[in-house]
Amino acid sequence: MTAEIRTSDGELLSVKLKKVERRRRTTAFLLAAPLLFFIVFAYVIPIFQMLGRSIDNAEMNSFLTETHEVMQTWDGSEMPGEDVTSTFYYELKTAVENKYHGKIATRLNYEKGGFTSLIKKTSRKLKNFDENANFLDQFIDVHKKWGDIEYWQALKRGTDAYHFRKYLTTFDYEQKFDGSIERIPEKLRINVTLWLRTIFVAVGVTFCCFILAYPISHLLSVLPTRYSNLLMICVLLPFWTSLLVRTSSWMVLLQKQGVLNDTLVSLGFVADESRLELMYNMTGTFIAMTQILLPFMVLPLYSVMKTISPSLMRAATSMGATPFHAFRKIYFPLTYAGISAGSILVFVLAIGYYITPALVGGAKGILISNRIAYHMQQSLDWSLATAMATVLLIAVLVVYWLYNKIVGIDNMRLG
């Protein structure tokens, strides 16, 4: 052991150092604390709560706890026994008395269509039941659907506290009552189409933004400041306008009787009766999203290009490289960091884009986020909506992980 080192006021150096360090750390934490609390309470906790809904069925489970427990011993191969039907009868009766049977009906309807009317009708007739007779027969008397074993299987499955079936629905699969997983009938498959379309649009918009942003960013980076500032304002101007206003302007421009079509017709490029369909389809979504997301590509590219000394290109040409060769071997590789940063920004924003496709996309141009909104607002199947949102979130995280994996290493090489 080396001799203990002490500071000039006699304290142990290691102790003193820790004290000083702790003070510094506390200050740093206090500076970050307001934002940290804000993010945790306004962002992290709500998100996890919402995400939990994609698998959480605890409320339903609490409505029919005993039925669910009794049903665990029923294997579902033949009609349930009296122990099940009687328990279900008493619990449904309590539900009707406390007026939450409506919720039960809605939830069970997600499991199997027809449950809404079944539960409602049964609830109305519940007071006529003879509590000493066979319950199953009486259920079947009220509604013949109770004679279909699938409804009882759906009841068993629908009262599980947790389940992952919404994730199957997200990808157009369903779990049959025998436990097998199958694709849903072809005419009902919509989610996979939307996922593929969302990815296609996100990749396409990213590519369009890149093609449009690269030359303009280069120009911005080489122009003298007074011109580049002006040009920068032109690029950023849309940034300062409301997204809704911008999208609406695109509607004005792109519709059949809109500015663009009128101009083309008056110039004679397009006949009046065959005006271009620029809106309520993919074209509209593409055009509007590219314009709106363009600044997110321009800014990272510009910031990287600004740091590339013009003398590098000069050096390359002085060594005998043609301007194109110099661009390909020197300039372009040096902009990789900007390209990847811009691409990931645009891609991640595009993959979750909502307003623009909702307004200009029409039926052919809507994306997965519009479907999520539909389940949140119209069908009220929040579990499905959150399952979809979770998949979207995971997709984005995977993209970030890939970015870090590929570009992170590349950056180190550049450094």
Add this chain to the structure above:
Amino acid sequence: MNSKKSDFVKFEQVDKSYDGKELVVKGLDLDIAEGEFLTLLGPSGSGKTTTLMMLAGFETPTNGEIYFDGRPINNIPPHKRGIGMVFQNYALFPHLSVYENLAFPLKVRKVDKSEIEERINKTLKMVSLTGFENRMPAQLSGGQQQRVAVARALVFDPKLVLMDEPLGALDKNLRESMQYELKHIHESLGVTVVYVTHDQGEALTMSNRIAVFNDGKVQQLSGPNELYETPVNSFVASFIGENNTFTGTVKEIASGSAKIETDSGETIVANPIAVSSSGEKSRISLRPERVSIDPNEQLENKFTSEIREIIYHGDHTRVRVNLLGNDDFILKVPNASSDLKLNVGDKLELGWSSHDCRALDY
């Protein structure tokens, strides 16, 4: 040296203007000999870098023609000129290793692999950077980056290498050692070098000839010692080295000697360089080291001065005196004469020969 061309590079009446209002380079005529180390020296904005950029092909002359090895090159793009260049900030490709940086000009020329390796090894050895092949530029010190930049400009055996203030970013000691190194590389390769700098010390140390630029024109083109000893005008005199000046009017002029009355009324005997008739205004230039203190020999000019300030510089002491109305007259006193006791306010006898005291343009 017999077969070497004296006009390897030739500027013929070259003008350059960026904005159409002002000429940055005015009617430049300049011949550069093969194998020569020529420095373009001048303050910023004097047109020296523009001249270099026109030679490299990054700027086009507004008027006139530039010839390289007998061919007019105004319409040849930079990548076809075959001129090596070292940039002010080195311009190393940050994403390529030292080896790849050096291989770049060779790969462009489609040199085969084994020869690339051979040439790179040879060049790296020349700049003493063997073993640094796989380093990235950011992992090198400023001096090492500078050597890589020089190596890269030389690796494809260009006949002409341009250097644009390549040592500007280095600290003083490193800059001095690099000056010698570059000079040795030039001597051993026999390549023609055109070097741009605003540092006169650098220019004097390294060059065969120096072209002093000011205001878009070459003020004087001559070897380092001539430039220092016999400046032809007051700009060159004041720009190169240290310089004491008096202004006055020519009273009497004969061959090799002129009597000039200074503004303070005394008469100085000077060497007429840029004056030809009496009545002309003139600026007289005198190097500090040519002034003797307490002169006992016979000198044409002898005056009494008063010490204003004494600044210790280690190997010498600088003494600022008031002489003939000039309050900024500088003397350099070597430290060997430590017996000399100097105090502010003392009177000091000074003298110099008329030959060392040059009467230049006003």
